[in-house]
Amino acid sequence: MPRNAPSKDIDTSNNERLMRYLQDLHQADHPDPSPEHAASRFHTGRVPNGRQSGNKPRLMLMGQRRSGKSSISGVVFHKLPPSETLYLETTTQISQSSMHSFMDFQIAELPGHIDFFSPDFDQADIFGNIGAVIWIIDAQDQYLDALTQLLNTITYLAQEWPNINVEVFVHKVDGLSEDFKNDTFRDIRQRIQDELSDLGYDNAPVSFHQTSIYDHSIFEAISKVIQKLLPQLPTLESLLNSLCSSCRIQKAYLFDILSKIYIASDTSPQDTTSYEVCSDLIDVVVDVGEIYGWARPPVDGKTGDQRTEFNNHACESMVTMEKKGHKYLYLREMNSYLALVCIMSDDNPMERKVLIDYNVGVFQEALSKVFQWK
Amino acid sequence: MMSTGSSSKRQKQRKVLLMGKSGAGKSSMRSIVFSNYVAKDVRRLGATIDVEHSNIRFMGNLMLNLWDCGGQDGFTESYLTHQRSHVFASVAVLIFVFDVESREFNADLINYASIIRALYEHSPGAKIFVLIHKMDLIASQHRTSMFNERSEHIRQVSHDEGFGGKGEGRGKEVEFWGTSIWDQSLYKAWTRVIYFLVPNAGVIEGLLRQLADVVEAHELILYERTTCLMVTHISRPYETEGNKHPDRFEKLSAILKAHKQSVAKHTGMPAGSANFAELQIKTGEFMFLITRLTENTNLAVVLPSGEARYNAARINIALAREQFGELDIPTGKSVQRDRAAEAAMTSRSYDPKMYEEMMRRHQDEDGERVGSSYG
Ligand SMILES: Nc1nc2c(ncn2[C@@H]2O[C@H](COP(=O)(O)OP(=O)(O)OP(=O)(O)O)[C@@H](O)[C@H]2O)c(=O)[nH]1
Ligand SMILES: Nc1nc2c(ncn2[C@@H]2O[C@H](COP(=O)(O)OP(=O)(O)OP(=O)(O)O)[C@@H](O)[C@H]2O)c(=O)[nH]1
Ligand SMILES: [Mg+2]
Ligand SMILES: [Mg+2]
Numbered sequence: 001m002p003r004n005a006p007s008k009d010i011d012t013s014n015n016e017r018l019m020r021y022l023q024d025l026h027q028a029d030h031p032d033p034s035p036e037h038a039a040s041r042f043h044t045g046r047v048p049n050g051r052q053s054g055n056k057p058r059l060m061l062m063g064q065r066r067s068g069k070s071s072i073s074g075v076v077f078h079k080l081p082p083s084e085t086l087y088l089e090t091t092t093q094i095s096q097s098s099m100h101s102f103m104d105f106q107i108a109e110l111p112g113h114i115d116f117f118s119p120d121f122d123q124a125d126i127f128g129n130i131g132a133v134i135w136i137i138d139a140q141d142q143y144l145d146a147l148t149q150l151l152n153t154i155t156y157l158a159q160e161w162p163n164i165n166v167e168v169f170v171h172k173v174d175g176l177s178e179d180f181k182n183d184t185f186r187d188i189r190q191r192i193q194d195e196l197s198d199l200g201y202d203n204a205p206v207s208f209h210q211t212s213i214y215d216h217s218i219f220e221a222i223s224k225v226i227q228k229l230l231p232q233l234p235t236l237e238s239l240l241n242s243l244c245s246s247c248r249i250q251k252a253y254l255f256d257i258l259s260k261i262y263i264a265s266d267t268s269p270q271d272t273t274s275y276e277v278c279s280d281l282i283d284v285v286v287d288v289g290e291i292y293g294w295a296r297p298p299v300d301g302k303t304g305d306q307r308t309e310f311n312n313h314a315c316e317s318m319v320t321m322e323k324k325g326h327k328y329l330y331l332r333e334m335n336s337y338l339a340l341v342c343i344m345s346d347d348n349p350m351e352r353k354v355l356i357d358y359n360v361g362v363f364q365e366a367l368s369k370v371f372q373w374k
Numbered sequence: 375m376m377s378t379g380s381s382s383k384r385q386k387q388r389k390v391l392l393m394g395k396s397g398a399g400k401s402s403m404r405s406i407v408f409s410n411y412v413a414k415d416v417r418r419l420g421a422t423i424d425v426e427h428s429n430i431r432f433m434g435n436l437m438l439n440l441w442d443c444g445g446q447d448g449f450t451e452s453y454l455t456h457q458r459s460h461v462f463a464s465v466a467v468l469i470f471v472f473d474v475e476s477r478e479f480n481a482d483l484i485n486y487a488s489i490i491r492a493l494y495e496h497s498p499g500a501k502i503f504v505l506i507h508k509m510d511l512i513a514s515q516h517r518t519s520m521f522n523e524r525s526e527h528i529r530q531v532s533h534d535e536g537f538g539g540k541g542e543g544r545g546k547e548v549e550f551w552g553t554s555i556w557d558q559s560l561y562k563a564w565t566r567v568i569y570f571l572v573p574n575a576g577v578i579e580g581l582l583r584q585l586a587d588v589v590e591a592h593e594l595i596l597y598e599r600t601t602c603l604m605v606t607h608i609s610r611p612y613e614t615e616g617n618k619h620p621d622r623f624e625k626l627s628a629i630l631k632a633h634k635q636s637v638a639k640h641t642g643m644p645a646g647s648a649n650f651a652e653l654q655i656k657t658g659e660f661m662f663l664i665t666r667l668t669e670n671t672n673l674a675v676v677l678p679s680g681e682a683r684y685n686a687a688r689i690n691i692a693l694a695r696e697q698f699g700e701l702d703i704p705t706g707k708s709v710q711r712d713r714a715a716e717a718a719m720t721s722r723s724y725d726p727k728m729y730e731e732m733m734r735r736h737q738d739e740d741g742e743r744v745g746s747s748y749g
Contacts, residue, residue: 016511213427255666280636285655287629291622292676293659296592297612315657321638326641 063136065112102337174212236264250345278341394447394471408646462496510554525550561624589687
């Protein structure tokens with residue numbers, strides 16, 4: 001598994017880079033969504049495939065000042081501990097950062113105070129190559145102004161860039177009581193939907209999420225945002241579904257190991273703790289790997305040969321519970337970026353390990369075809 | 375045979391006092407280490423009224439008898455006066471917690487002095503661990519100097535009250551640890567306390583070393599299941615020298631504790647009973663296995679890669695459980711050793727004589743040893 005920290009290149013001061021970035025956007029071209037994907041309303045499957053941008057899902061964070069944009073990109077893409085976001089300073093320019101992983105995710109922040117409609121900005125440069133706009137609303141604050149701005153953005157995008165998904169994060173819900181949280185969420189969604197409907201934009205691709213950087217919810221929400229941009233999602237989902245039924249898996253996730261974003265899961269219903277427990281298992285495996293995965297000196301001249309024999313052993317992990325009737329967890333590295341993590345639905349893995357190994361092998365092979373790995 | 379060692383098989387109750395000023399963080403660390411709290415939960419704790427007792431069973435018949443003594447002036451006053459002999463008699467360990475942020479360090483020192491004076495009176499053989507706590511509140515570049523400065527003062531006071539130094543009737547050397555509930559330093563300090571208290575660490579290590587040889591392990595780590603505190607470890611010299619994480623033992627405690635909490639949340643079980651039967655991680659570079667060894671302990675095993683070796687190790691550990699179980703559970707009857715089990719110990723034959731010899735030798739010792747690194 002890769003152990004290097006994600007590359008960190010938030011760079012607000014360097015205008016040259018910013019210009020290059022904006023030019024990059026300009027030269028990109030977009031594949032048309034295939035009919036299969038167009039059927040799903042919000043699944044655009046539109047990974048912008050610019051010549052220079054490669055295969056990078058690009059996200060744009062928007063929202064009022066202090067709503068939490070920099071915190072989100074710090075926590076999700078740079079492993080910034082949530083408590084350290086208290087010291088983040090206001091972002092003054094469009095800033096972007098990227099993470100080199102399974103896909104080179106790119107995430108840009110549009111500062112709250114920038115009026116991107118002004119002639120100083122070329123909107124095509126800003127939005128031309130964006131897959132999704134994530135709009136952050138601070139749920140602990142007054143939000144009516146934010147809703148007005150959000151509405152303007154949605155209607156603008158619906159007219160000019162109808163392929164861009166708008167993902168509304170009702171954010172900082174950690175500080176709220178369960179009731180208040182749900183009421184706030186419902187209120188925000190209702191207001192936006194009513195307004196859009198009045199304006200005749202019922203079909204605008206807008207979705208809503210409840211998020212906080214202090215728990216797993218932000219990772220889940222970002223996962224869902226990114227999934228919608230993957231052209232391969234429907235294929236991955238059906239592969240995972242068939243893996244689940246052949247191995248009696250209750251829930252299966254395909255994770256990006258570094259970011260702990262899951263890029264697909266089977267389509268059975270899930271509760272949030274399923275994602276959490278799987279994501280936490282990745283932590284255990286990566287942390288233990290960091291401690292013990294070092295090249296030891298060869299013993300008796302034997303270890304040298306053995307190393308070549310086992311070096312390609314894909315990382316695998318299994319956790320069985322002591323109490324009978326409890327599920328067990330299974331993790332298997334797919335390549336150096338992706339891992340399959342499953343909650344198995346019975347408590348005796350050993351009996352069917354061969355079956356699991358076989359089916360996971362088949363899955364892995366299908367995966368390499370989908371992504372054209374060598 | 376085991377039955378001859380009946381005296382050592384009785385449970386050892388070891389009394390541990392947890393003291394220090396009110397608000398120093400005693401109950402916080404107790405809740406995290408022993409009750410599966412996470413660091414951000416401790417804000418909910420109220421001040422401790424009088425003394426809160428908890429009992430924790432460890433390896434080798436060790437029963438930890440923890441006294442969390444509320445630190446408000448009124449209570450301290452009472453410990454030092456009419457409860458004096460009740461509190462300070464037959465103490466094995468005093469853990470004294472200093473709040474590094476305290477603005478009244480001199481008053482804290484005076485308080486400390488009167489506590490250890492009482493300790494010396496009633497339990498002169500007790501061991502003192504001083505924890506300089508809440509180190510997270512000090513900027514990282516000042517931590518070492520702050521720690522050194524504070525411990526020097528405290529060492530001096532300890533010495534004046536009879537602890538440390540050579541000579542007739544001197545108490546044991548005092549140990550100092552900088553701690554914080556926000557990182558693994560807490561586990562590091564408590565691991566030292568546990569190691570000091572485990573009565574038959576020598577025997578356990580002897581058995582573990584044999585097991586390590588049999589399964590060809592890079593490293594074995596024995597830890598208590600509830601707290602995830604390490605009891606002891608056996609490491610090959612190359613692992614001790616070459617591994618870039620000398621703090622891996624307390625790191626592992628923290629990792630396993632977090633995992634336990636995650637599983638508890640998912641299954642809806644209380645964290646105390648969210649135990650896994652087995653955890654395995656196999657990679658091209660190493661293989662890692664955690665499994666239960668005795669009623670209260672788990673064994674983490676780090677092995678070279680290879681399925682055959684891995685499977686043999688799993689079997690050998692299962693077979694060794696019985697021998698370790700004898701250390702854990704007091705039984706009156708003489709123990710029948712499973713012949714098949716012995717035969718299955720493949721790579722090296724297991725020597726019961728050596729084991730008994732170790733047990734006998736150990737009865738004369740008194741769990742006096744303090745942690746060291748093994749090769
Ligand atoms: N309670 C809570 N606070 C959060 C959360 N996310 C961010 N914050 C806090 O919100 C404050 C502002 O966060 P930033 O990330 O700087 O906000 P921003 O949107 O980038 O602000 P500008 O750059 O000024 O536009 C910080 O103090 C964060 O700690 C959350 O999920 N919960
Ligand atoms: N920053 C920081 N705060 C801590 C740490 N440990 C404990 N605290 C805080 O210290 C406060 C007091 O902790 P307690 O554990 O209740 O203190 P106590 O020593 O048990 O107090 P008494 O029961 O009155 O003797 C809590 O609010 C904790 O949040 C630490 O390592 N770092
Ligand atoms: Mg910002
Ligand atoms: Mg207390």
